[in-house]
Amino acid sequence: MDLEAVMQELESLGKERTKKIYLSNGAHEPLFGVATGEMKPILRKIKLNQPLAEQLYATGNYDAMYFAGVIADPKAMSKADFERWIDGAYFYMLSDFVVAVTLSESDIAQEVAEKWIASDIDLKMSAGWSCYCWLLGNRPDKEFSEEKMADMLELVKNTIHDAPDRTKYSMNNFMYTVATSYLPLHDKAVAVATEVGPVEVHQGTAKSKFINASVNINKVVEKGKVGFKRKHVRC
Secondary structure, eight states, rough: OOOHHHHHHHHHOOOHHHHHHHHHHOOOOOOHHHHHGGGGHHHHHSSSSSSHHHHHHHHHOHHHHHHHHHOOGGGOOOHHHHHHHHHHOOOEEEEEEEEOOOOOOOOTHHHHHHHHHOOOOHHHHHHHHHHHHHHHTTTGGSOOOOHHHHHHHHHHHHHHGGOOOOHHHHHHHHHHHHHHEEEEGGGHHHHHHHHHHHEEEEEESSSEEEEEEHHHHHHHHHHHHHHHHHHHOOO
16 A cells, blocks of 8 residues: 555544544644544554655654554664654654654664653653653563663652643653553652652643542552553554
């Protein structure tokens, strides 16, 4: 399938209700409103195809950009490719669930994620923290430096309350993921999450929201599922 054929198939799968949900979360035109599960039959036909993924991502169409992440070959992508993708990720569903996910399956994931975390740009920082969440939830504990993870927890503790809103979500999720998926620092992550407490995030409305990693960590502990690892990152 070429670009035109994929775009036609995506358009045929679009639903107005799904489109409205994506728009309410920050997507903008052009987009079709394709549920992610509906993309699987196209994936089975195409499999991984990096040149086509690049063409799809460049369209600026949200559904095409999402599907680009589904068929991308992360190991074929360079640092420059990931920088181009994060620069094109205009809202969190792209930065955290397309770019960060794709990056997490590459061999340069930690290096690139750390650069983004240090960037002071909200969606880049969010993607960097999110990438680490995808990594920790999937790869063996031995692939990570315990000292580095401990330093990152300290960074979260010291900066989360003053971080940009989207980054707050990803930092909060990082505490949760370390506590539930990275056994060497379970106790430290629990302690940091407790010290951090509820984190206020703004949603573009007059009313703000509070997120609290400790609450979700406790649910996992109660279910006895600490140490959980996903078999796959991408669907």
